[in-house]
Amino acid sequence: MTQPWWKGGIIYQIYPRSFMDTNGDGIGDLKGVTEKLPYVASLEVDAIWLSPFFTSPMKDFGYDVSDYRGVDPMFGDMADYQTLVKEAHRLGLKVIIDQVLSHTSDVHAWFEESRQSRDNPKADWFVWADPKPDGTPPNNWLSIFGGSAWTWDSRRAQYYLHNFLASQPDLNFHNPDVRQAQLDNMRFWLDMGTDGFRLDTVNFYYHSQGLEDNPPVPADQPKTFVASGVNPYTYQRHVYDLSQPENLDFLADLRQLMDQYPDTTLVGEIGDDKPLERMAEYTRGDGRLHMAYSFDLLSDRHGPDWVRDVVRRFQCGLGEGWPCWALSNHDVVRVVSRWGEGVDDPAAYARVLMALLLTLRGSVSMYQGEELGLPEARVPFEALQDPYGIEFWPEFKGRDGCRTPMPWTPQPGAGFTTGDPWLPIDPAHRELSVQGQEQDPDSTLNRVRELIRWRQQQPALVEGDLELFEDTGDALCWVRRTDEQSLLVALNLTGREIRTPSPLAVGKVVREPGFEGRIEGGDLVLPPYQALFAEL
Structure with missing residues (x-):
């Protein structure tokens, strides 16, 4: 490779x-x-x-x-x-x-120092913001884990940002x-x-x-x-x-x-x-x-x-x-x-x-x-x-x-x-x-x-380009290609057999991976939950 x-x-x-x-x-x-x-x-x-x-x-x-x-x-x-x-x-x-x-934990030494005051050496290492005039958070940002992305800290009388848990304060990468x-x-x-x-x-x-x-x-x-x-x-x-x-x-x-x-x-x-x-x-x-x-x-x-x-x-x-x-x-x-x-x-x-x-x-x-x-x-x-x-x-x-x-x-x-x-x-x-x-x-x-x-032994699957075929119904079909190898991949993710015309002329069907897909009269035949790999 x-x-x-x-x-x-x-x-x-x-x-x-x-x-x-x-x-x-x-x-x-x-x-x-x-x-x-x-x-x-x-x-x-x-x-x-x-x-x-x-x-x-x-x-x-x-x-x-x-x-x-x-x-x-x-x-x-x-x-x-x-x-x-x-x-x-x-x-x-x-x-x-x-x-x-x-983000860090709220017990990380950086945050423990940052939250002590507004003028300590790490005061600007996290995202701090003043409340709105009514005391609510500075904006409507939300935490992925639920609720506001802002938590009040009484020491600084400011909110700090956390995209996840309140115990995961966000670092200020603008610093x-x-x-x-x-x-x-x-x-x-x-x-x-x-x-x-x-x-x-x-x-x-x-x-x-x-x-x-x-x-x-x-x-x-x-x-x-x-x-x-x-x-x-x-x-x-x-x-x-x-x-x-x-x-x-x-x-x-x-x-x-x-x-x-x-x-x-x-x-x-x-x-x-x-x-x-x-x-x-x-x-x-x-x-x-x-x-x-x-x-x-x-x-x-x-x-x-x-x-x-x-x-x-x-x-x-x-x-x-x-x-x-x-x-x-x-x-x-x-x-x-x-x-x-x-x-x-x-x-x-x-x-x-x-x-x-x-x-x-x-x-x-x-x-x-x-x-x-x-x-x-x-x-x-x-x-x-x-x-x-x-x-x-x-x-x-x-x-x-x-x-x-x-x-x-x-x-x-x-x-x-x-x-x-x-x-x-x-x-x-x-x-x-x-x-x-x-x-x-x-x-x-x-x-x-x-x-x-x-x-791991197929250059086309590790390195190759991919060409997707659109008109194959419920069968997923693409070709992976390098200069030395072209390989057709056909997959059936459904619980019923699929028969569909092959999008390309197929050479040797590869049996090594243990799947049961086959070629019959120019059609791809894929039993339920099966795949076919074929060299072109």
Whole structure:
């Protein structure tokens, strides 16, 4: 392959709290990640992405950082991280870590100093604003986690901004000292051998200094941002509280830093009213992000027409930018449940979804357990940990159902812990454990392994362009091409057989990935939840 490792690479996301617990406290740790790296390497992915393990009060489970250069004791210590990186590199895996730059915890030393007065050295490190004359917040901005994005602080007699929990105050990136401090923190981890960063809420760094009110979403337009219809955040167009033009200058500074460390990468998470436009803007040229992902395929919308529409829009609108595709992560309902209501063969459905993910043009982010075909776990209200779910229950159940422990064995603790797990382990997950699937050559795990192994050997799927075919009904069809290979991909995400004329003359049908699609009389024949790959 001629591209850098990240371009077309497969990244396996690990949620450390739920991956492997080595000390019996019910919470996963870095030693547990290191212990299971040979398993991850056996999937033949290119990299791991670690969700936050930094020092934190854990009100948002690590996305509220109180020390950017510390490992929280519940996960281990810095020596554990160094051992993890060394072992990952020995196994041929790159290491990407989350960076939560837009906000800190309210117990971070920076915020504790900033809130003491209006004239201390860090007084302007966070977003502070005076109240309106009637004492109400300075504008109508809302928190994603519910309620106003402003919280009153009696010490300064001002409000501070928080796009998430009140315990997650937003940093003021208009202050050059803040920008430099965060660049220095990233350099710290690069010097430790880290290979890249997943940038949380990468378009949230800057706010409009005019603090203008956001306009409402017009009545004739859908509310599509997060927890649509349940969360009042979706009622606004987020014109002034995120995605400000100054963000591009900071992305250029980030890229300049990364370019000093060859073979590293930046992938940004983008939640925006216009996600594709933002992705194109943020990945354009050689001076911004290497790649980005949006929530287009992480939404509740699904089906052949929706996927085709997403691919079409990316083909037309992303330009020279580079996407990183994901169907599941730690923030959304697992895709087998989110898209698969009423599916009569969940295992086959899980496999064809992986075929979809692995054949799109771009890089791939796979979430732990996705290779097992895990559905969303059932978590009763009394066991919920996620403040997002607690706030909007029962219409929105939060993110705990996708964050439950990885099932390594069928036993009650799922081989994850000898103690009480921090979230309950769904019995349905134990039935899909790694140990159980390893012993079955036709299991989802082994089929996905086979598919990944084959995909990694196909230049067209790793590097190639994509041509989408529009007139294939419920079959999703595209061709991936490089100078040396052309490969037709046809996918059936439905529970009925599809027969449709082949859009191109097909040569050899590839059987290696274990799917059952075939060619009959010039037609593509796709049984339920099956795929076809053919060389042209």
